[in-house]
Amino acid sequence: MRRNAKSFLAAFVLFFPALASAQHRGQIACARQDSYTYLYTSMTTMDVMRTLQCGEQVEVTGRYQGFFAVRTASGETGYVGEGTLVLLKDKPGPTAPLLTTPQTTRPRTAYDKPAASPAPTNSAPAGFDLTLPINTPIRLKLSKTVSSETAHVGDTVDLVVVEDVLVDGLCLIRSGAPAGAEVTEAEPKRRMGKGGKLGLKVKYVRLADNERAAARSYQEATGNNSTAGTIMPLAHGKEVVFSQGTEITAYIDGDMYLKRASFQPAKSVSGPTSAAASPAQPH
Secondary structure (H helix, E strand, O other): OHHHHHHHHHHHHHHOHHHHOOOOEEEEOOOOOOOEEEEEOOOOOOOEEEEEEOOOEEEEEEEEOOEEEEEOOOOOEEEEEHHHEEEEOOOOOOOOOOOOOOOOOOOOOOOOOOOOOOOOOOOOOOOOOEEEOOOOEEEEEEOOOEEOOOOOOOOEEEEEEOOOEEEOOEEEEOOOOEEEEEEEEEEOOOOOOOOOEEEEEEEEEEOOOOOEEEEEEEEEEEOOOOOOOEEEEEOOEEEEEEOOOOEEEEEEOOOEEEOHHHOOEOOOOOOOOOOOOOOOOOO
16 A cells, blocks of 8 residues: 555656646736736735736745735735746755846836835924824725625725824824725626626825825725625626725825824823834735
8 A cells, every 4th residue: 555655656746747846936927027916915805015016026935726825025925816926946056036126117006115215304394293104004994885786986985994093192093084985996797707896996084183194005806706895696797895894904195294283192091002103014
């Protein structure tokens, strides 16, 4: 029995070398050299961490149905679509560093890696003494259900803030404050089993001083795979439904200069820490 098992393993390696030899590196493949793909934080929610440029190399850490788990040259971990990555054979000898591709002149998206910031200065514009930093995360949730069956591109979508956002002991964004998003893609399910498609883009959030702060986040789902939102299976395809209460993390889109006198101190209760003290990178 043991000999038969060894013979089977040898035959497997002989006839299926691609599966027997490990492949630990991949390269982003696009239809056009100046294009890109998304690096997702999750295969379930499809939250976008950032873009990966065509030709950029990543370390492959796992493979799942429809996705590869990867690590970028800068150490970020996430997931890319199976069709956007070409596996590379490991070469003998020392491991070469991952190949990175310079940003092309294509228009930037909300998920491109932020450009290098200039050296920080201690001076704010005259009359301002408080800054709400770029990339400060804001937890939001949908105020009502949005469906690919009834939504139209350009529709306004209402959200509310889930928890306070604090900076320097001041509450700049209150829990329950309104925020706004826009439907950027909306396609109902079609015949022949083609699922629907739905995309939402966060535009702004209301500050505690009643000003609007520009924000960004993008959520997209299709009725053909497991993505963000609740997917309702129907006959001959699926509609995409972002249910009321679905949480979305958005990010402040650019430093915003404010006046301390316009904001109240945070309540001294156990709760969220200052989200803007060390802003996270966009997803």
